[in-house]
Amino acid sequence: MNWISPLRLHRAGILSMNRRNVDYIGRYNDRSSYPLVDNKLKTKLLAAEYEVQTPKLLQVVRQQHEISHFRELVEELDGFAIKPAKGSGGKGITVITRREEDRYIKASGASVSLGFLERHLSNILAGLYSLGGTPDVAIVEDLVQPSASLAKYSFQGVPDIRIVVFQGYPVMAMLRLATTDSDGKANLHQGAVGVGLDIGTGHSLNAVQFNRTITLHPDTGLPLSDLRIDDWNHMLVMASRCYEATGLGYMGVDLVVDAKAGPLLLELNARPGLAIQMANGRGLLTRLRTIEKLKRPHFTPEGRVSYAMEMFGQ
Known part of the structure:
Protein backbone atom coordinates (compact mmCIF):
# COMPACT_ATOMS: atom_id res chain seq x y z
CA MET A 1 0.00 0.00 0.00
CA ASN A 2 1.36 3.41 -0.95
CA TRP A 3 1.98 5.79 1.95
CA ILE A 4 0.18 9.15 1.72
CA SER A 5 1.44 12.02 3.84
CA PRO A 6 -0.92 13.63 6.37
CA LEU A 7 -0.29 16.98 4.68
CA ARG A 8 -1.51 15.65 1.34
CA LEU A 9 -4.63 14.20 2.96
CA HIS A 10 -5.25 17.50 4.72
CA ARG A 11 -4.97 19.43 1.47
CA ALA A 12 -7.45 17.01 -0.12
CA GLY A 13 -9.93 17.81 2.65
CA ILE A 14 -9.88 14.27 4.06
CA LEU A 15 -11.31 14.05 7.56
CA SER A 16 -9.16 11.77 9.74
CA MET A 17 -10.53 9.62 12.53
CA ASN A 18 -8.76 11.61 15.25
CA ARG A 19 -10.07 14.92 13.92
CA ARG A 20 -13.56 13.46 13.54
CA ASN A 21 -13.53 12.23 17.14
CA VAL A 22 -12.16 15.44 18.69
CA ASP A 23 -13.33 18.31 16.46
CA TYR A 24 -16.74 17.01 15.41
CA ILE A 25 -18.09 14.13 17.49
CA GLY A 26 -16.56 15.41 20.72
CA ARG A 27 -17.41 19.04 20.07
CA TYR A 28 -20.86 18.84 18.50
CA ASN A 29 -22.43 15.71 20.01
CA ASP A 30 -23.73 16.01 23.55
CA ARG A 31 -23.32 12.63 25.21
CA SER A 32 -26.75 12.97 26.80
CA SER A 33 -28.22 12.51 23.30
CA TYR A 34 -26.40 9.24 22.59
CA PRO A 35 -29.09 6.97 24.10
CA LEU A 36 -31.54 8.37 21.55
CA VAL A 37 -29.52 6.95 18.65
CA ASP A 38 -27.84 3.96 20.33
CA ASN A 39 -31.29 2.46 20.99
CA LYS A 40 -33.28 1.64 17.84
CA LEU A 41 -36.58 1.58 19.72
CA LYS A 42 -36.03 5.08 21.11
CA THR A 43 -35.00 6.23 17.64
CA LYS A 44 -38.26 4.91 16.13
CA LEU A 45 -40.44 6.60 18.73
CA LEU A 46 -38.54 9.88 18.43
CA ALA A 47 -38.63 9.84 14.62
CA ALA A 48 -42.42 9.55 14.67
CA GLU A 49 -42.65 12.79 16.65
CA TYR A 50 -40.74 14.61 13.90
CA GLU A 51 -42.71 13.07 11.01
CA VAL A 52 -39.84 10.85 9.89
CA GLN A 53 -41.29 7.53 8.79
CA THR A 54 -39.70 4.22 9.86
CA PRO A 55 -40.52 0.54 9.12
CA LYS A 56 -43.74 -0.56 10.84
CA LEU A 143 -40.05 -6.42 6.14
CA VAL A 144 -38.73 -3.63 3.93
CA GLN A 145 -39.37 -4.37 0.26
CA PRO A 146 -36.78 -2.28 -1.58
CA SER A 147 -37.84 -0.34 -4.65
CA ALA A 148 -37.18 -2.24 -7.85
CA SER A 149 -34.98 0.54 -9.21
CA LEU A 150 -32.44 -0.01 -6.42
CA ALA A 151 -33.00 -3.68 -5.53
CA LYS A 152 -31.69 -4.84 -8.91
CA TYR A 153 -28.24 -3.44 -8.07
CA SER A 154 -27.89 -5.19 -4.72
CA PHE A 155 -27.10 -8.86 -4.10
CA GLN A 156 -29.82 -10.30 -1.81
CA GLY A 157 -29.64 -7.60 0.88
CA VAL A 158 -31.61 -4.36 1.05
CA PRO A 159 -29.65 -1.36 -0.31
CA ASP A 160 -29.49 1.59 2.06
CA ILE A 161 -28.40 5.22 1.90
CA ARG A 162 -26.06 6.82 4.44
CA ILE A 163 -26.22 10.62 4.73
CA VAL A 164 -23.77 12.49 6.95
CA VAL A 165 -25.57 15.43 8.58
CA PHE A 166 -23.63 18.27 10.20
CA GLN A 167 -25.45 20.96 12.16
CA GLY A 168 -28.59 19.85 10.33
CA TYR A 169 -27.01 20.16 6.85
CA PRO A 170 -26.65 17.03 4.69
CA VAL A 171 -23.00 17.24 3.61
CA MET A 172 -22.23 13.88 1.99
CA ALA A 173 -24.12 10.73 0.98
CA MET A 174 -23.56 7.25 -0.35
CA LEU A 175 -25.57 4.22 -1.41
CA ARG A 176 -24.51 0.89 0.11
CA LEU A 177 -25.10 -2.27 -1.93
CA ALA A 178 -24.81 -5.80 -0.57
CA THR A 179 -22.55 -8.36 -2.25
CA THR A 180 -21.61 -12.03 -1.92
CA ASP A 181 -18.55 -10.93 0.05
CA SER A 182 -20.69 -8.95 2.51
CA ASP A 183 -23.11 -11.90 2.98
CA GLY A 184 -26.07 -9.85 1.84
CA LYS A 185 -25.36 -7.02 4.29
CA ALA A 186 -24.76 -3.38 3.36
CA ASN A 187 -21.56 -3.15 5.40
CA LEU A 188 -18.56 -1.69 3.55
CA HIS A 189 -16.04 -3.26 5.93
CA GLN A 190 -17.44 -6.70 5.07
CA GLY A 191 -17.28 -6.11 1.31
CA ALA A 192 -20.41 -4.20 0.36
CA VAL A 193 -20.17 -1.65 -2.46
CA GLY A 194 -20.23 2.05 -1.58
CA VAL A 195 -21.56 4.40 -4.26
CA GLY A 196 -20.96 8.10 -3.71
CA LEU A 197 -24.03 10.26 -4.39
CA ASP A 198 -24.21 13.84 -5.58
CA ILE A 199 -25.89 15.85 -2.81
CA GLY A 200 -27.42 18.12 -5.47
CA THR A 201 -29.14 15.44 -7.55
CA GLY A 202 -28.87 11.97 -6.00
CA HIS A 203 -26.85 10.77 -9.02
CA SER A 204 -23.96 8.34 -8.56
CA LEU A 205 -20.46 9.84 -8.63
CA ASN A 206 -18.03 7.03 -7.87
CA ALA A 207 -18.10 3.47 -6.54
CA VAL A 208 -15.72 1.43 -4.38
CA GLN A 209 -15.39 -2.04 -2.90
CA PHE A 210 -12.64 -2.85 -0.41
CA ASN A 211 -11.37 0.72 -0.96
CA ARG A 212 -10.83 0.08 -4.68
CA THR A 213 -12.69 1.95 -7.41
CA ILE A 214 -15.07 -0.21 -9.44
CA THR A 215 -17.49 0.47 -12.29
CA LEU A 216 -19.70 -2.65 -12.18
CA HIS A 217 -21.39 -4.41 -9.28
CA PRO A 218 -19.30 -7.56 -8.64
CA ASP A 219 -22.36 -9.85 -8.50
CA THR A 220 -25.08 -8.27 -10.63
CA GLY A 221 -22.67 -6.91 -13.25
CA LEU A 222 -24.74 -3.74 -13.58
CA PRO A 223 -22.96 -0.43 -14.22
CA LEU A 224 -22.89 1.81 -11.17
CA SER A 225 -22.52 5.09 -13.07
CA ASP A 226 -26.21 5.22 -14.06
CA LEU A 227 -27.70 5.22 -10.56
CA ARG A 228 -30.11 7.93 -9.47
CA ILE A 229 -32.10 8.05 -6.24
CA ASP A 230 -35.77 9.01 -6.53
CA ASP A 231 -37.37 11.33 -3.94
CA TRP A 232 -33.89 12.70 -3.26
CA ASN A 233 -34.98 16.07 -1.89
CA HIS A 234 -37.47 14.36 0.43
CA MET A 235 -34.76 12.02 1.75
CA LEU A 236 -32.43 14.91 2.47
CA VAL A 237 -35.18 16.73 4.37
CA MET A 238 -35.84 13.56 6.41
CA ALA A 239 -32.16 13.38 7.28
CA SER A 240 -32.05 17.07 8.19
CA ARG A 241 -35.05 16.75 10.52
CA CYS A 242 -33.10 14.26 12.59
CA TYR A 243 -30.97 17.18 13.79
CA GLU A 244 -33.94 18.76 15.57
CA ALA A 245 -35.04 15.35 16.81
CA THR A 246 -31.73 14.44 18.47
CA GLY A 247 -29.72 17.64 18.86
CA LEU A 248 -26.68 15.78 17.52
CA GLY A 249 -24.48 18.08 15.46
CA TYR A 250 -22.59 15.32 13.66
CA MET A 251 -24.31 12.05 12.73
CA GLY A 252 -25.01 9.46 10.07
CA VAL A 253 -28.60 8.95 8.93
CA ASP A 254 -29.40 5.58 7.32
CA LEU A 255 -32.41 5.40 5.01
CA VAL A 256 -34.01 2.82 2.73
CA VAL A 257 -36.54 3.19 -0.07
CA ASP A 258 -39.51 0.84 0.35
CA ALA A 259 -41.45 -0.13 -2.77
CA LYS A 260 -44.76 0.90 -1.17
CA ALA A 261 -43.98 3.24 1.72
CA GLY A 262 -41.17 5.19 0.04
CA PRO A 263 -38.18 6.51 2.03
CA LEU A 264 -37.88 5.13 5.58
CA LEU A 265 -35.42 5.81 8.38
CA LEU A 266 -33.52 2.69 9.42
CA GLU A 267 -31.28 4.09 12.15
CA LEU A 268 -29.09 6.96 13.30
CA ASN A 269 -25.39 6.83 14.11
CA ALA A 270 -23.61 9.29 16.40
CA ARG A 271 -20.21 8.01 15.25
CA PRO A 272 -20.51 7.56 11.47
CA GLY A 273 -17.52 6.01 9.72
CA LEU A 274 -15.28 7.74 7.21
CA ALA A 275 -15.51 5.32 4.26
CA ILE A 276 -18.08 7.65 2.74
CA GLN A 277 -15.15 9.84 1.66
CA MET A 278 -13.66 6.99 -0.35
CA ALA A 279 -17.03 6.27 -1.97
CA ASN A 280 -17.39 9.91 -2.99
CA GLY A 281 -13.79 10.38 -4.03
CA ARG A 282 -13.55 13.57 -1.95
CA GLY A 283 -13.09 14.65 1.64
CA LEU A 284 -15.59 15.76 4.26
CA LEU A 285 -13.43 18.39 5.94
CA THR A 286 -13.95 21.16 3.39
CA ARG A 287 -17.71 20.80 3.57
CA LEU A 288 -17.77 20.70 7.35
CA ARG A 289 -15.73 23.88 7.52
CA THR A 290 -18.06 25.56 5.03
CA ILE A 291 -20.95 24.96 7.43
CA GLU A 292 -18.89 26.12 10.42
CA LYS A 293 -18.19 29.43 8.68
CA LEU A 294 -21.86 30.19 8.01
CA LYS A 295 -22.79 33.54 9.54
CA ARG A 296 -26.51 33.00 9.09
CA PRO A 297 -27.48 29.36 9.65
CA HIS A 298 -30.78 28.15 8.19
CA PHE A 299 -33.43 27.34 10.77
CA THR A 300 -35.58 24.88 8.82
CA PRO A 301 -34.71 21.47 7.36
CA GLU A 302 -35.93 22.65 3.96
CA GLY A 303 -33.67 25.71 4.07
CA ARG A 304 -30.64 23.68 5.09
CA VAL A 305 -31.26 21.13 2.35
CA SER A 306 -31.62 23.81 -0.35
CA TYR A 307 -28.34 25.37 0.76
CA ALA A 308 -26.51 22.03 0.83
CA MET A 309 -27.80 20.97 -2.57
CA GLU A 310 -26.61 24.21 -4.12
CA MET A 311 -23.31 24.43 -2.25
CA PHE A 312 -22.19 20.78 -2.38
CA GLY A 313 -23.86 19.57 -5.59
CA GLN A 314 -21.56 18.52 -8.40
Missing part, protein backbone atom coordinates in the same frame (compact mmCIF):
# COMPACT_ATOMS: atom_id res chain seq x y z
CA LEU A 57 -43.18 -1.84 14.38
CA LEU A 58 -44.82 -5.26 14.84
CA GLN A 59 -43.67 -6.27 18.33
CA VAL A 60 -41.29 -5.32 21.12
CA VAL A 61 -39.96 -8.28 23.11
CA ARG A 62 -38.75 -7.11 26.53
CA GLN A 63 -39.09 -10.29 28.62
CA GLN A 64 -38.55 -13.99 28.01
CA HIS A 65 -42.23 -14.82 28.48
CA GLU A 66 -43.12 -12.45 25.61
CA ILE A 67 -41.35 -14.73 23.12
CA SER A 68 -44.50 -16.87 23.11
CA HIS A 69 -46.35 -13.88 21.63
CA PHE A 70 -43.75 -13.78 18.87
CA ARG A 71 -44.66 -17.37 17.96
CA GLU A 72 -48.29 -16.25 17.53
CA LEU A 73 -47.28 -13.16 15.57
CA VAL A 74 -45.16 -14.87 12.92
CA GLU A 75 -47.93 -17.33 12.06
CA GLU A 76 -49.51 -14.41 10.18
CA LEU A 77 -46.31 -13.14 8.53
CA ASP A 78 -44.28 -14.10 5.49
CA GLY A 79 -41.43 -11.67 6.07
CA PHE A 80 -40.08 -9.59 8.96
CA ALA A 81 -36.89 -8.32 10.59
CA ILE A 82 -35.62 -8.95 14.12
CA LYS A 83 -33.25 -6.36 15.57
CA PRO A 84 -31.58 -5.81 18.93
CA ALA A 85 -32.49 -2.31 20.12
CA LYS A 86 -28.94 -1.57 21.28
CA GLY A 87 -27.03 -3.54 18.65
CA SER A 88 -24.26 -1.94 16.60
CA GLY A 89 -22.67 -2.55 13.22
CA GLY A 90 -25.58 -4.69 12.04
CA LYS A 91 -24.88 -7.37 14.66
CA GLY A 92 -27.85 -9.49 15.67
CA ILE A 93 -30.12 -8.35 12.84
CA THR A 94 -31.98 -11.24 11.23
CA VAL A 95 -34.08 -10.60 8.13
CA ILE A 96 -36.67 -13.17 7.05
CA THR A 97 -37.82 -12.70 3.47
CA ARG A 98 -40.35 -15.52 3.18
CA ARG A 99 -41.75 -18.65 4.76
CA GLU A 100 -41.78 -22.17 3.35
CA GLU A 101 -44.06 -24.37 5.47
CA ASP A 102 -42.34 -24.51 8.89
CA ARG A 103 -39.04 -22.99 7.70
CA TYR A 104 -38.12 -19.32 7.58
CA ILE A 105 -35.87 -18.13 4.75
CA LYS A 106 -33.24 -15.52 5.58
CA ALA A 107 -32.05 -12.81 3.19
CA SER A 108 -28.94 -14.92 2.52
CA GLY A 109 -31.12 -17.82 1.34
CA ALA A 110 -30.45 -20.01 4.39
CA SER A 111 -33.48 -21.52 6.12
CA VAL A 112 -34.03 -21.56 9.88
CA SER A 113 -36.64 -22.94 12.25
CA LEU A 114 -38.99 -21.12 14.58
CA GLY A 115 -36.93 -22.51 17.46
CA PHE A 116 -33.82 -20.85 16.01
CA LEU A 117 -35.62 -17.49 15.91
CA GLU A 118 -36.84 -17.90 19.48
CA ARG A 119 -33.31 -18.66 20.68
CA HIS A 120 -32.11 -15.63 18.78
CA LEU A 121 -34.63 -13.48 20.65
CA SER A 122 -33.38 -14.92 23.95
CA ASN A 123 -29.80 -14.06 23.00
CA ILE A 124 -30.83 -10.49 22.20
CA LEU A 125 -32.54 -10.12 25.59
CA ALA A 126 -29.40 -11.47 27.28
CA GLY A 127 -27.36 -8.69 25.64
CA LEU A 128 -25.32 -10.84 23.26
CA TYR A 129 -25.35 -8.11 20.61
CA SER A 130 -25.75 -4.95 22.69
CA LEU A 131 -23.16 -2.30 23.35
CA GLY A 132 -21.26 -3.39 26.44
CA GLY A 133 -23.21 -6.65 26.71
CA THR A 134 -26.02 -5.05 28.72
CA PRO A 135 -29.53 -6.60 28.72
CA ASP A 136 -31.51 -5.54 25.67
CA VAL A 137 -34.93 -5.65 24.05
CA ALA A 138 -35.78 -7.09 20.64
CA ILE A 139 -37.68 -5.26 17.93
CA VAL A 140 -39.74 -7.06 15.30
CA GLU A 141 -40.37 -4.89 12.26
CA ASP A 142 -42.24 -5.21 9.00
